[in-house]
Amino acid sequence: MLDLRGLARFAERHLMPDKVLVTRNVGEDVLDPRTGALVPAPPLEVHSGKAGLYGHQERIRSKGGHEGAWVEEVRAGYRLLLPLDAPELREDDTVEMAEARDKQAVGRTYRVAALGEVSSVPALRTVWLEEHNRKADA
Template sequence: MLDQLGIERFAEKHLMPDRVEITRDGGEQVLDPETGRLEPAPRRDVYEGPAGFYPRQERIRSRSGRTGAWVDEVRPAYRLLLPLRAGEVWESDSVLVTQARDEQAVGRTYSVAALGEVSSLPIVRTVWLEEHNRAVAS
């Protein structure tokens, strides 16, 4: 018999060496009673904990300009692995890398490109990301 919990623990220990914070825009604006102005709702914390980043390149073929010539474009994308307890991550949520084996990843932010994948045999949460910034640490 397959020990699903054991596989989950193995995946978290060996495939998720980094740490992330995932936040979500607060949604509709809220009234600030002191100023009487509508302000953006505060961001909501969605998840904080272990994760694993895995790069992937997307090849896109599209027409460009007036000539309509086909252009091949390669875009970097990332697959984010999260433990099942992370819960649901929504499209457009923000991901901040707070700790990573690769020091250059710390401080980078990503945007969730699509709802997380689901499976009949869930072991990890898989979420697709687009790079949001590439700010260089000083």
């Protein structure tokens, strides 16, 4: 049997230099004891730790307009690499870049666009993201 622990350690050390905070909106309101009002529940922390964020452009072809002509569009997407022991992320979870080698990435948030990939030979987790909130310097 192939031992993937060495490959997983290599991936964490060299492909995951950043730190993320992943939260999930639980969707239920809670009672604020001070005001007696229902307020949105705080998000649930799903994962906090090592990650690697990598850009990925996606080409999409779709029929556009009433003539039915094919339109080609390029969208920016992102691939998030996580350690194998990270919990499974769900669609619509929010990923915030807490620390990053690229300082412009810090503070940006992304939405999980699809369930993470699985593999017969797992060494790391791959999750696809869409950019949610870009905080550019003024």
